[in-house]
Amino acid sequence: MVPAISSGAGPHVVFVTGKGGVGKTTVSILLGTLLSRVGETLVISLDQAKHLKEYLDLEDVNRVYNVRGGLYAMQFDTGRDIDRLSSEYMMLMKRIMPGLKVLNLDKTVEIVKTRRALRRRCT
Incomplete structure (x- = not known):
C-alpha cells in the first residue's frame, strides 16, 4: 500500500x-x-x-x-458535534411541530413521512 x-x-x-x-x-x-x-x-x-x-x-x-x-x-470532537446536531434537529422538530411534547422516534418518523407525502400531493 x-x-x-x-x-x-x-x-x-x-x-x-x-x-x-x-x-x-x-x-x-x-x-x-x-x-x-x-x-x-x-x-x-x-x-x-x-x-x-x-x-x-x-x-x-x-x-x-x-x-x-x-x-x-x-x-x-465527535461527541460535541453529535450533541450540537442533536440540539439543532430537536429545535427544528419543535419548530416544525410546536405541539410535540414527547419525542417518540417511531411516531416522529411516521409524522415526517406523512407530512412529506401530503406536501408532494399538494404541489
Missing part, C-alpha cells in the same frame, strides 16, 4: 478502521509518520476517546497541528 501511495500520483485518503482497542490510533500515527516522509500528511481521528490528542499531546480539538516536519494531526 505505501509504495502505491509514494508514487506521488496526487492526494490519497487512507482509512484505518476496526474494533476498539486494536491499535488503530497507533497504526495511524506510524503510517502518517512514514507517509510524511513522502509528502505532507494529515492524520485525523474521529475517536470519541480522543487518543490521538492524548498520544500526540495536541492542545485542543477541531484544530490542525503540525506535529513535526510534514506530519499534521487533528482530533475531531
Whole structure:
C-alpha cells in the first residue's frame, strides 16, 4: 500500500478502521509518520476517546497541528458535534411541530413521512 501511495500520483485518503482497542490510533500515527516522509500528511481521528490528542499531546480539538516536519494531526470532537446536531434537529422538530411534547422516534418518523407525502400531493 505505501509504495502505491509514494508514487506521488496526487492526494490519497487512507482509512484505518476496526474494533476498539486494536491499535488503530497507533497504526495511524506510524503510517502518517512514514507517509510524511513522502509528502505532507494529515492524520485525523474521529475517536470519541480522543487518543490521538492524548498520544500526540495536541492542545485542543477541531484544530490542525503540525506535529513535526510534514506530519499534521487533528482530533475531531465527535461527541460535541453529535450533541450540537442533536440540539439543532430537536429545535427544528419543535419548530416544525410546536405541539410535540414527547419525542417518540417511531411516531416522529411516521409524522415526517406523512407530512412529506401530503406536501408532494399538494404541489
